[in-house]
Amino acid sequence: MRVTLLYCLCLLVLNGCGQKGPLKLPQKETLSYTTKMSTSLTIGVVPFKKEENHV
Amino acid sequence: MSNFEYQNGQLMAEKCTLSSIATTYGTPTFVYSKSAIEQAYMNYANALGEHSGMICYAVKANSNIAVLQVLAKCGAGFDIVSKGELQRVLKAGGDPARIIFSGVGKTTAEMVFAIRAGIACFNVESHAEIARLAAAAATAGINAPVSLRVNPNVDAKTHPYISTGLKENKFGIDILHALEVYQYAKTFETLDIVGVDCHIGSQLTDTTPFIDALDKVLELVDTLAKNDIHLKHIDLGGGIGVTYKDEVPPSISDYLASIKTKIAGRNLSLILEPGRSIVANAGVLLTEVEYLKPTEHKDFAIVDAAMNDNIRPALYQAWQDILPVKQNTHNNADNNTQPEAKNWDIVGPVCETGDFLGKDRTLALQQGDILAMMSAGAYGFVMSSNYNSRTRAAEVLIDKDKPYLVRKRETFDDLINGEQLLQHI
Numbered sequence: 115m116r117v118t119l120l121y122c123l124c125l126l127v128l129n130g131c132g133q134k135g136p137l138k139l140p141q142k143e144t145l146s147y148t149t150k151m152s153t154s155l156t157i158g159v160v161p162f163k164k165e166e167n168h169v
Numbered sequence: 170m171s172n173f174e175y176q177n178g179q180l181m182a183e184k185c186t187l188s189s190i191a192t193t194y195g196t197p198t199f200v201y202s203k204s205a206i207e208q209a210y211m212n213y214a215n216a217l218g219e220h221s222g223m224i225c226y227a228v229k230a231n232s233n234i235a236v237l238q239v240l241a242k243c244g245a246g247f248d249i250v251s252k253g254e255l256q257r258v259l260k261a262g263g264d265p266a267r268i269i270f271s272g273v274g275k276t277t278a279e280m281v282f283a284i285r286a287g288i289a290c291f292n293v294e295s296h297a298e299i300a301r302l303a304a305a306a307a308t309a310g311i312n313a314p315v316s317l318r319v320n321p322n323v324d325a326k327t328h329p330y331i332s333t334g335l336k337e338n339k340f341g342i343d344i345l346h347a348l349e350v351y352q353y354a355k356t357f358e359t360l361d362i363v364g365v366d367c368h369i370g371s372q373l374t375d376t377t378p379f380i381d382a383l384d385k386v387l388e389l390v391d392t393l394a395k396n397d398i399h400l401k402h403i404d405l406g407g408g409i410g411v412t413y414k415d416e417v418p419p420s421i422s423d424y425l426a427s428i429k430t431k432i433a434g435r436n437l438s439l440i441l442e443p444g445r446s447i448v449a450n451a452g453v454l455l456t457e458v459e460y461l462k463p464t465e466h467k468d469f470a471i472v473d474a475a476m477n478d479n480i481r482p483a484l485y486q487a488w489q490d491i492l493p494v495k496q497n498t499h500n501n502a503d504n505n506t507q508p509e510a511k512n513w514d515i516v517g518p519v520c521e522t523g524d525f526l527g528k529d530r531t532l533a534l535q536q537g538d539i540l541a542m543m544s545a546g547a548y549g550f551v552m553s554s555n556y557n558s559r560t561r562a563a564e565v566l567i568d569k570d571k572p573y574l575v576r577k578r579e580t581f582d583d584l585i586n587g588e589q590l591l592q593h594i
């Protein structure tokens with residue numbers, strides 16, 4: 115039990131838990147956001163198309 | 170022969186110049202030829218000949234009451250899909266006994282209204298609708314004539330989405346289950362079973378799928394007869410295509426001849442529900458060039474008609490010809506030369522990237538030119554809207570050399586009709 119708690123504490127310290135200051139987004143996430151924006155803009159200029167069928 | 174042809178450089182509608190119509194009534198304006206509507210209807214009526222039956226014009230294609238009046242005078246029946254369409258037909262002088270009520274979502278109120286009006290038949294599309302119609306007939310105190318719309322599952326040889334005869338769509342009852350649905354309908358004393366209906370698609374240029382569907386429907390008619398359900402009519406719906414660009418539609422007389430041969434000796438009346446093929450090429454949409462906007466990549470002619478007036482190009486990427494109402498009549502004040510013919514995208518003022526009437530059209534254009542968007546008689550005005558708070562276009566019907574305003578251009582008061590400001594702020 116003590117070993118487990120110590121292990122978790124070490125993980126928190128190593129991962130910057132309790133770190134002050136501005137949150138830094140990982141580079142990968144920023145790229146992902148850019149990609150989404152690009153996709154959204156592309157959809158915006160593609161004309162809506164539907165097949166014609168009057169029944 | 171088309172009812173819209175050039176004479177002495179002027180595009181005519183019957184004996185009227187379209188340029189004069191634009192001057193008198195403004196733009197955008199839909200212009201219909203009475204003669205073209207009558208000719209298209211009579212093609213069907215003459216092909217039906219002495220055979221018992223009705224040509225029921227599909228009101229959804231163009232529901233202006235003057236257009237309906239012209240067809241009613243010709244003796245047409247009508248295919249309707251709502252109470253509103255029924256009221257239009259009655260207002261136009263249509264005979265209720267020649268009206269077929271189609272559509273998958275009829276309300277009880279619509280059913281009762283139609284039964285009391287004395288329409289010829291309901292095309293019914295589901296178990297639930299049968300039960301509702303039986304109850305509506307009981308409410309009206311009049312039996313309802315019923316035809317079941319069956320889905321013969323025939324590939325209409327067009328795009329899958331155009332083939333309403335296929336199993337994957339909401340329309341019709343699978344023909345394999347039709348017998349049990351007819352037997353269910355027969356259990357209601359307030360329903361009179363009179364026919365069978367099918368409709369396999371829209372803008373079809375080959376009659377083979379229609380004949381394939383007819384074969385399947387006739388098999389069903391025989392099966393029903395063996396089960397003591399005897400039908401009086403078959404309704405093959407609409408769907409015959411027209412020429413927008415280079416399509417070659419089938420001959421109406423050949424089509425009807427094929428059908429009549431198939432049903433010869435069967436004592437079955439024949440009903441057809443053409444819409445587009447009656448009115449599409451009986452109408453044009455007039456529009457004025459507001460601005461020319463050449464750019465590095467595209468040259469745009471911005472006109473005063475838009476997707477709200479004719480949504481077919483934007484919605485379906487449909488192609489309709491666009492012609493100047495006057496040929497070679499530009500006068501350039503500086504050197505008296507004609508503008509150079511260029512490829513223009515003809516676009517409207519609506520704030521949508523998809524707002525276009527035609528792309529890459531080779532035209533010699535100047536600001537102020539009047540253009541005619543051809544084949545605009547079907548699914549044009551009826552699908553128009555007030556998007557971008559644009560008032561809807563005027564409609565003019567030409568009878569020989571006389572134009573008649575059959576729908577005035579909307580005004581701002583029309584635009585906000587029914588809207589209310591808040592009184593407490």
